[in-house]
Structure formats: C-alpha cells, structure tokens
Amino acid sequence: MSIKVRYFASLKESVGRSEDSLEFAGLTTVSDVWCRANPNKPLPSNSLAAVNMDYVELDSAVKDGDEVAFFPPVTGG
Amino acid sequence: MSIKVRYFASLKESVGRSEDSLEFAGLTTVSDVWCRANPNKPLPSNSLAAVNMDYVELDSAVKDGDEVAFFPPVTGG
C-alpha cells in the first residue's frame, strides 16, 4: 500500500524533511509507519500522531492511501 | 439636620417624585428617613438604599448633609 507521511515543527527539523512517500505490502499501524520511515530514530515520547487529519493513538491501523502525520505538542493560540 | 432624599426607577414613579429635602433635628437612620419622607407608605421590601452613593443597610445612621437614596433592585448590563 501507499502511505504519505508528514512531519511538522521541531519534529520536521529533527528528521530533516517534511514528508515521505512509503510503498509497502501488508497491514500496519501508525507506529510501524514511523519505524519504516525512520528506522534508526525512535519517535520522541511526547509526539502526537494523526491519520487523515484526525488524532489517533500510535497503535491505530493504517490503510492504503492514508496520510499519517507526526508532530510535537501543539502550541497555538 | 438637612438630608437630601432621592428616588429612582419604579420607586420614583410610585412615590411620584424624584427627590425630597428634609430638615429635622436629632439622630436618625436610613429607614427613619424613609418614614419621615413617606409617612403613609411602607418601603417596598426588596428596596435598596445608599448613603452618599454607597450601599447601606436600612438601620445605618445618617448625618447632616447626607444624600440618601432608595431604589428597586438594579437591572443594568
């Protein structure tokens, strides 16, 4: 399946890119997506994740065509 | 002593005037001021009173030159 991965703010700076396009076979979860995209880098513990622009837990399932995003705690307002 | 009495809103309409000037001898309280000014009319039970533009209880003392006001519950804002 094909997954778009997006990074924001300090997490974007620390991975050094704003997005990835992953292609792979089989079912997977949000945290698997992180590991595939960043094999040697653990996800910082306070990170938030979204699938298709809704917040999700890291063990949520991901399906073909999803947009998965990782970012630090939000600081708007 | 000389006391200025003022009435507002529905109380002003019910006493039929907006102020009185009382002249009399001796110590007195806010409720005595009402009775002198309106001998045949009891003060409506939910009325508020002020002396020199500060809220007071009806048994507060009044002194020469004070401005005493009576009015219904406030409804601003």
Place this chain on the structure above:
Amino acid sequence: MIVKICAEPFDPWQETQAHQYSASDMEGKFGATCVFIGTMRDFNEGDDIKGMTLEHYPGMTEKQLEKIVAEASRQWPVIDALVVHRVGDILPNEPIVLVAVWTSHRGDAFDANRYIMEALKSRAPFWKKELLKSQAERWLVKNTDGYL
C-alpha cells in the same frame, strides 16, 4: 482603567480598539484580552420589545463601577480595563454594556471580565424599562445570575 456612561449609541469595537491603541505603554506587554458585550434583544419573556429606557444614578453608578473594577484588579493581575454602559433610550441590536480586560494570561482575562460583569449586574445602579410592541411599558424586576 476607564469607566464611561454613554447617552448615545456606541460602537464596542471602536471603543475597545481606540482604548487599546491609546494605551501605547501596553504594547507588547499583554497577551490576553477578553471583551464582553451585552446587546439589546428585540424580545424578552415572550414579548416583542420595541425599545428600552435605561435610567441610572449619576455619580453613584460611576462610583460603583470604579469600585468593581478595583476589586477585580486586586483579585487578578489586570493590566487595563474599560467599562462602557449606555443610558437613555435604546433600540434593539444596540450595545448596552461593554467590558474589556487586558491581562498577561488568558484565564485571568476571562475571570476578571466575568467578575466585573456579574458585579455590575448585581450592584451598579441601572434600571431598565421596556417598551413593548403593544405600547405597554414595564420595569425589569431583577437580573438573572450569569453562572448556572
């Protein structure tokens, strides 16, 4: 801190903007502004309302409002505050009261503004008389509590 009684219609946005821009020493110093505006409605207690007359006690009204603002400033770190209240003949959709509070942090702006509004409603000497569409007039008897 300014308290104003206003016999003519006022624009709450213009008043707040003008107040803030005139206080140039506040520039960059406040992080939060909470503004409350009370506006006249064209209905009340099931009746259509044509207009309203707001009576006040000149002198005492200002004195009580200043006291209320001072109380709020003792309880919360208020940088600045503006209170404007209409009196006289008011039409539906016209603003009746404006309370604006400037603070560093948002919680204080909300809390101080709400305190001022509640205290104003219960202690500032204003009285509303409604003119119904039927031409009947009636004094409002009491204000409702703003907390549920």
Place this chain on the structure above:
Amino acid sequence: MIVKICAEPFDPWQETQAHQYSASDMEGKFGATCVFIGTMRDFNEGDDIKGMTLEHYPGMTEKQLEKIVAEASRQWPVIDALVVHRVGDILPNEPIVLVAVWTSHRGDAFDANRYIMEALKSRAPFWKKELLKSQAERWLVKNTDGYL
C-alpha cells in the same frame, strides 16, 4: 460559524464587527458576545522576543477548529462563532488568535468561548517558534492550562 487561518496581520475588532454586521439574521436575537484575543508579547520566560513564526498543518488545523466549534455549539446554545488564527511571521503586539461567540445569555458566551480557547490551545495543530533578541530561535514546548 466561521474558522479562518490568516497569513497576514488582522484587526480583531474589524473582523468581529464585519462578521456580526454580515450576519443580519442575528439582529436583535443575541444578547451576549464574548470575544477573546491572544496577542503576541515582546517577552517570554525571561527573554526579549523579536518575533515568532507560527507553523500549522493546513487542512487538519481547519478540521480540528471546526470540530471544536461544533463541540461548543452542542454544549451551549451558540448562535454564531468566529475563530481567526494567524500563521507565518508575527511581530510583538500583533493578534495571534481571535475567538468570538454570540449567545442569548452571558454565561453561555463566556463558557463557550473559554471552551473553544482551551480546546484550541490543546488540540489545534499550530506550533510557535520564537526568535529571541539574541537571534537565537526556540520552539515553544507546550501550552499552559488556562484554568488555575
């Protein structure tokens, strides 16, 4: 109910006024308006701040803000609401966020506005990076709670 992301400086008073005047069906129907404005300060955590860059997640930010406004409207009888949030490069004294809520009664306006602000601060995907006077840059790590 309108949610807007704004890449240029905006005037919160003009935005609120324009929104209210454009909603002519609200005329005479609302009694209470509560407006909150968050403004950029020129200091934070003991440092002088020259400016700030606000990043967001286009699409998700709007989606989350609309969700938050819908939640508030389910909990309180909100007649109308406006949320405007800046992104991009921001200077001290410029507004960052505007939340305006129109209701019949004052308690609901305060409560719904505060709910939207707290939810926005904890869930809307925005990130602030401060530029210090020393030229150093730093990401803000987390927002504070608006209730004490």
